[in-house]
Amino acid sequence: MTFTSRTRLVNPRLGTYFGIFASSLAALFFLVAIFEQLGIADSHLRWLMLGGPVLLFTVIGLASATTQSLDYFAAGRRVPSIFTGLVLAVSALGATGLAAVTGVFFISGFDGLAITIGGLAGFVVMGILLAPFLRKFGAYTVPTYLGRRFESRGLRLAAAVLLAVPMLLIMAAELSIGAWAAGWLVGKPPSVMLVPLAAVVVGGIVLGGMRSLTWSSAAQSITVLLAFLLPAAIVAVIVTKLPIPQLSYGPIVRSLIREEAALGLPQITAAPLAFNLPGDGFVTISKRFVAPFGDIGRAAFVLTLLTVTAGLASAPWLLPRVSATPGVYEARKSLGWATFFFGILVLTMTSVAAFMRDPLIELAGNAGAGGLPDWLARLKSAGLVEIKSNATRLLLGNVGFERDGILLALPVSLGLPGSVVYLVAVAVIAAALAGASSVATSLANLLAEDLVNGLSREPPADAARLLVARFMLPVGVVAGASVALLAPTDPLKLLLWALTITAATAFPVLVLSIWWKRVNAYGAMAGMCAGFALAVLAIFAGEAQLVPVAGTVLASLGLPAGAVVALVVSVMTPAPSRHVLELARDIRVPGGEILYDREMHRLRLKQRRGGPS
Numbered sequence: 001m002t003f004t005s006r007t008r009l010v011n012p013r014l015g016t017y018f019g020i021f022a023s024s025l026a027a028l029f030f031l032v033a034i035f036e037q038l039g040i041a042d043s044h045l046r047w048l049m050l051g052g053p054v055l056l057f058t059v060i061g062l063a064s065a066t067t068q069s070l071d072y073f074a075a076g077r078r079v080p081s082i083f084t085g086l087v088l089a090v091s092a093l094g095a096t097g098l099a100a101v102t103g104v105f106f107i108s109g110f111d112g113l114a115i116t117i118g119g120l121a122g123f124v125v126m127g128i129l130l131a132p133f134l135r136k137f138g139a140y141t142v143p144t145y146l147g148r149r150f151e152s153r154g155l156r157l158a159a160a161v162l163l164a165v166p167m168l169l170i171m172a173a174e175l176s177i178g179a180w181a182a183g184w185l186v187g188k189p190p191s192v193m194l195v196p197l198a199a200v201v202v203g204g205i206v207l208g209g210m211r212s213l214t215w216s217s218a219a220q221s222i223t224v225l226l227a228f229l230l231p232a233a234i235v236a237v238i239v240t241k242l243p244i245p246q247l248s249y250g251p252i253v254r255s256l257i258r259e260e261a262a263l264g265l266p267q268i269t270a271a272p273l274a275f276n277l278p279g280d281g282f283v284t285i286s287k288r289f290v291a292p293f294g295d296i297g298r299a300a301f302v303l304t305l306l307t308v309t310a311g312l313a314s315a316p317w318l319l320p321r322v323s324a325t326p327g328v329y330e331a332r333k334s335l336g337w338a339t340f341f342f343g344i345l346v347l348t349m350t351s352v353a354a355f356m357r358d359p360l361i362e363l364a365g366n367a368g369a370g371g372l373p374d375w376l377a378r379l380k381s382a383g384l385v386e387i388k389s390n391a392t393r394l395l396l397g398n399v400g401f402e403r404d405g406i407l408l409a410l411p412v413s414l415g416l417p418g419s420v421v422y423l424v425a426v427a428v429i430a431a432a433l434a435g436a437s438s439v440a441t442s443l444a445n446l447l448a449e450d451l452v453n454g455l456s457r458e459p460p461a462d463a464a465r466l467l468v469a470r471f472m473l474p475v476g477v478v479a480g481a482s483v484a485l486l487a488p489t490d491p492l493k494l495l496l497w498a499l500t501i502t503a504a505t506a507f508p509v510l511v512l513s514i515w516w517k518r519v520n521a522y523g524a525m526a527g528m529c530a531g532f533a534l535a536v537l538a539i540f541a542g543e544a545q546l547v548p549v550a551g552t553v554l555a556s557l558g559l560p561a562g563a564v565v566a567l568v569v570s571v572m573t574p575a576p577s578r579h580v581l582e583l584a585r586d587i588r589v590p591g592g593e594i595l596y597d598r599e600m601h602r603l604r605l606k607q608r609r610g611g612p613s
Helices: 014-038 042-063 069-077 081-137 142-149 153-186 190-205 210-240 250-263 298-313 319-324 328-366 374-381 403-413 418-452 462-486 491-505 507-515 521-543 551-572 578-587 595-609
Strands: 385-387 399-402
Touching: 014 042, 014 210, 014 418, 042 153, 042 190, 042 210, 042 418, 069 210, 069 319, 069 462, 081 142, 081 153, 081 210, 081 298, 081 319, 081 328, 081 399, 081 403, 081 418, 081 491, 081 507, 081 578, 081 595, 142 153, 142 418, 142 507, 142 578, 142 595, 153 190, 153 403, 153 418, 153 462, 153 491, 153 521, 190 210, 190 418, 190 462, 210 250, 210 319, 210 328, 210 403, 210 418, 250 328, 298 491, 298 507, 298 551, 319 328, 319 418, 328 403, 374 385, 374 403, 399 403, 403 418, 418 462, 491 507, 491 521, 491 551, 507 521, 507 551, 507 578, 521 551, 578 595
Parallel strands: none
Antiparallel strands: 385 399
């Protein structure tokens, strides 16, 4: 069997280019550190630390401009697997995962694993069940794939409308967290920083689409790795004498177990369907770090894990990235790299939570008369801690931590230089830009390709096609920013809602479209609508407290409901045509020509010859 030929050459200088970028970022950091020692005003240093990386990201995006549709929608199908995997991991985690989930680990301990294990499993499921086959098909968006796989323009339009909803939620979450981090860095309200952040997203990708997104997101992902891992390594050296926080925080956890037991911190066992993860804002610690199922019940833990897995595996803002790899083999490799980088980031997040929790528990056990310790006073002055009582004895219930600020709180508490603290804030901003840009590009392509041009089987000429896609980019970003401004909600809730809705809407149909030939357009349409409706209604019912179960947990019922409806309706309606069955068979074969490119080539030939469409 022949495998997909690698006809598109990867630029051999990519390593050099991104080495130059990493060197520039390091030079900026050292420059800020030098200026800090020279006594330059702190406000100037903060703006320099924010503006420098953002300027680099924007320049990379603008330099990747293109007028070719294949470059704009699929980065020329020549992105190496390691860069694809790195960008997938950081975009999936985003600033919401990086900041909010670290705070969840700090406050709730073990229970945060429901999200991170689901993310890791999601990449595994994506790599086994979906990504290689969607790469073989080669469509630019998930609705385009569904519409052509089932030969149904109605399904394509419906999928575009339904999948736009979770994408807007994700964009609102990323912009909110990014604006909060940028506002904290430069001393401005988050609402003020949200608009320029959205403008940076548009400006960095509007000229090059997926090509600009790929290379600017690669730079942002490298920034996240360097700016997140380096401060964590510095803290690990100070605390454990080893520069590997992912492997050296075990003694800290053992110390936490002993100290929390001596302190009498309760071991809470939540009801099976309870879902009480800490919300945004200042939150206090109420349970032991390693005690399981205290804020999330056992059943809710499993349901959350499964829905996060299915939602990430079928995410319409992540799946199009695999279409930019040179072939099916590279698509599989990219998911392996994504799992690796995602795991590194998750291990670092848990180590940060343990390092931050240790001095707090020690303080609670030894607290007596006297003022605040220096490290807690620094956190209070930075706006990352709220002391709820003026009592002479500090209790855990009197100290509230900003959930999304734990990453920043750790270097501040240890008294590290401001340049190191600002570097951590840059990591959060870069993750927000990577996540929001990924969603913005996919949403704009979805609006342009599937809503505006979706009624016609033949795409317009390249110039008109790119014009519509570029116009839809600011439209999608403005819509996401409007959700963040007009309906402010906990970004972690938005992330979980988006993944749950995506799991119920897209996952069953995508899996069935590859692995069950009998599924037809009627079943796919019914399954998507049923899963979406049930998930959305469940979220509303849970938030309105119409049912005694959290909306995120109840909405997980949409996943099996969508699958069952798709199966039943497909069996009760006519079988797919012979052409559709052959297409389903071709998708499973890793070798051969990319199906979407082959179809586009044939349509272009017909247009040139003046034949019927």
